[in-house]
Amino acid sequence: MKKLIALVLALALCLSMAAFAQADDLIKVGVVNNPPSESGYRAANVADFESVFTAENGYEMSPYYSLKNDEQLTAAQGFITDGVDVLLISAAETTGWDEVLTAAQEAGIKVYLFNRMIDVDESLYEAAVVSDMAKEGETAVNWLLDQGLEAYNVIHIQGAMGSDAQIGRTGALDAQFEAGTMKKVAQQTATWDEAEAKKIVESVINSGEDFNVIYAENDGMAKGAVAALDENGITHGVDGKVIVMGFDCNKWALKELKAGNWNYDGQCSPFQAQIISDLIKSGETPAEKKIINEEKGFDAKTITDEDIATYGLGED
Amino acid sequence: MSEKTGKARRGGLGQLLIPLIAIGLLIIFNLIRDPGFFSIETKLNNTGNTVLAGNLISIINGASELAILAMGMTLVTAACGGQDISVGAAAAIAGSVFVRIIRGAAPVTGGTVALAFLACCAVAMLFGAFNGMLVAVFRIQPMIATLILYTCGRSIAYWINGGATPTIDSAITSAIGSFIPGVPIPTPVIIVAIMALLFSLVFRFTTLELFTQSVGINQSAARLNGISPTLIKLLSFIILGICVSVAGSIGVCRLGLINHETLLIDIEMDTILAVAIGGNSLGGGKFRISGSILGAYVIQMLTITLYAMKVPSTDVKAYKAIVIVLLVVIGSPVVKRWFSGLVNRFHAGRAAAVKEVG
Known part of the structure; x- marks a missing residue:
């Protein structure tokens, strides 16, 4: 029995050596991310990394997915022990990463953060490619102001309170409410739940209060809101009474835009892999370590089929 | 005889008493708050059907x-x-x-x-x-x-x-x-x-x-x-x-x-x-x-x-919890027993009073 185990171990060693030898000229990349099941955004994010960090592009990528920070930390430690060249991290939580990132630096491993920031000293990573959620909100609100409506009576449907996306996308609109340029008819969180969003809009309709804008902090909640409008015979979209705004740019949502059922959809770009790949290949450290991923907002009047194909997330 | 009908009455509605009282209270509360709360109207929805709303x-x-x-x-x-x-x-x-x-x-x-x-x-x-x-x-x-x-x-x-x-x-x-x-x-x-x-x-x-x-x-x-x-x-x-x-x-x-x-x-x-x-x-x-x-x-x-x-939807759950705790406690066997004891005593007292008068 012992001999058998020894044999198997020896064989495994040989095989892994062979594997190492084979992958020698590739850049070894360890990716710590949240699992694709987290959201449509994450699924696109994971797919983006899988399509960029390929063997054809000169990479050998080993991904690790978890929603739990401590599991992510263990995995990152494992990647360091394995001797990867580059470590890419989208952390579940912002804290607890000092030790691991210091170990990576000591081992000469380059660390890039993507999608989410971590609370550590800037010197511990090469660059961070992130979305600016507050800017997403500003882009959307500026677009809304450009519509030049006589009055802005807004139903604001928020995401899960305290999440990055909610805080960022709420900020710009709250500023308008405070300045008095827009009237807050209702501001409620639906916690990303489509059905809850429908109930919120329904309750405003039943109260008889007038509104002409629905600002939903993601596509699903916008769809729930529109279902309530449809049932109550309120027109919406390009030639409708109510302006409908969503976020995330799911493919189906952009199609609603194209069909004129909605008016605006703000992008939250999951495409960070190419930017990071370019940084790795160039070998340069950017002057400003925090790189804001450029994000668009789409207008129903100007969106094209090409936009939908390029920027739409998920299935049709 | 009267005890029997009392039991039958309680048996007939008994279990449904709590939810019915709750619905009744909610209806009264809403009508005081907004008399038109329960009004139903017909609307033409976006697919062209005449539907009920409210x-x-x-x-x-x-x-x-x-x-x-x-x-x-x-x-x-x-x-x-x-x-x-x-x-x-x-x-x-x-x-x-x-x-x-x-x-x-x-x-x-x-x-x-x-x-x-x-x-x-x-x-x-x-x-x-x-x-x-x-x-x-x-x-x-x-x-x-x-x-x-x-x-x-x-x-x-x-x-x-x-x-x-x-x-x-x-x-x-x-x-x-x-x-x-x-x-x-x-x-x-x-x-x-x-x-x-x-x-x-x-x-x-x-x-x-x-x-x-x-x-x-x-x-x-x-x-x-x-x-x-x-x-x-x-x-x-x-x-x-x-x-x-x-x-x-x-x-x-x-x-x-x-x-x-x-x-x-x-x-x-x-x-x-x-x-x-x-x-x-x-x-x-x-x-x-x-x-x-x-x-x-x-x-x-x-x-x-x-x-x-x-009410902010973040607080809705807390308010819901308060009302539900009340409902469940009112419906609990302990409170029910106490309540029926109270009712029986009231009936007994009234019966005694009737006897005295008679």
Whole structure:
């Protein structure tokens, strides 16, 4: 029995050596991310990394997915022990990463953060490619102001309170409410739940209060809101009474835009892999370590089929 | 004589007293707050149908999934003396199967929708049977047994969806989720009525109700009388599976989209509450499905009332909890006994007074 185990171990060693030898000229990349099941955004994010960090592009990528920070930390430690060249991290939580990132630096491993920031000293990573959620909100609100409506009576449907996306996308609109340029008819969180969003809009309709804008902090909640409008015979979209705004740019949502059922959809770009790949290949450290991923907002009047194909997330 | 009629009166309404009082109080509260709160109007919706609208319709319509799940949950509670906490996750799976099959068919016809529903029904019954087997055969506590599906159900739904939030866009499914052309009543409400009718027919023409109660009250006695507790428990979970598939399909049709993370999220707790508010013992035994349905409407009426009062939705749960604690405490055996003692003393006192006068 012992001999058998020894044999198997020896064989495994040989095989892994062979594997190492084979992958020698590739850049070894360890990716710590949240699992694709987290959201449509994450699924696109994971797919983006899988399509960029390929063997054809000169990479050998080993991904690790978890929603739990401590599991992510263990995995990152494992990647360091394995001797990867580059470590890419989208952390579940912002804290607890000092030790691991210091170990990576000591081992000469380059660390890039993507999608989410971590609370550590800037010197511990090469660059961070992130979305600016507050800017997403500003882009959307500026677009809304450009519509030049006589009055802005807004139903604001928020995401899960305290999440990055909610805080960022709420900020710009709250500023308008405070300045008095827009009237807050209702501001409620639906916690990303489509059905809850429908109930919120329904309750405003039943109260008889007038509104002409629905600002939903993601596509699903916008769809729930529109279902309530449809049932109550309120027109919406390009030639409708109510302006409908969503976020995330799911493919189906952009199609609603194209069909004129909605008016605006703000992008939250999951495409960070190419930017990071370019940084790795160039070998340069950017002057400003925090790189804001450029994000668009789409207008129903100007969106094209090409936009939908390029920027739409998920299935049709 | 008077004692007898008193008992009969209490037996007739008894269990339904609490949910009915709750509904009554909510109605009075809302009418004081806003006399027009329950007014119903007809509107022309965006698909060109004349439909009913208003807060009352929102309440009855919005509680549909909850009411359907509460029916099945009542049966499981009665037979097993425990609750299934996986109904939300199971509904996400059922909804995913439903969407998957509809998306697979190019032109969506009535046939494909029926097929999709049958498939999702079969899957939900299978998961129900799995839960039921753990409970009935392996004698695992229902809450522990269903914790398994509660934990992994939404991941399974994700796996069926293949990632994103797939959408369905067809006239038939949106008719199921909102209104059938020419019918002013929301379709989910009609489905609740059909389900309630089916349950009452089953109870009328089979011995299911009696057998379930006897298993719930005393398992050994039921077995000695030739009733198989294993079979009855298993059956209750499979019937709950049917309810889950109906609720899941309605939820998906309402929005035309399946999001495995949010579909009927946290509904398991509301479902158990509906059963409890309906005056059913969570320890099993005697039950009334009508109580649970009323319980579901109480919960929904409470939610809509809070929304109408513009209570921030983050606080809604806290307010709901306060009201529910009150309802459950009022319905508890201790308070009931105290209350009936009070009533008896009042009657005795009056009788004595009458005697003295006589």
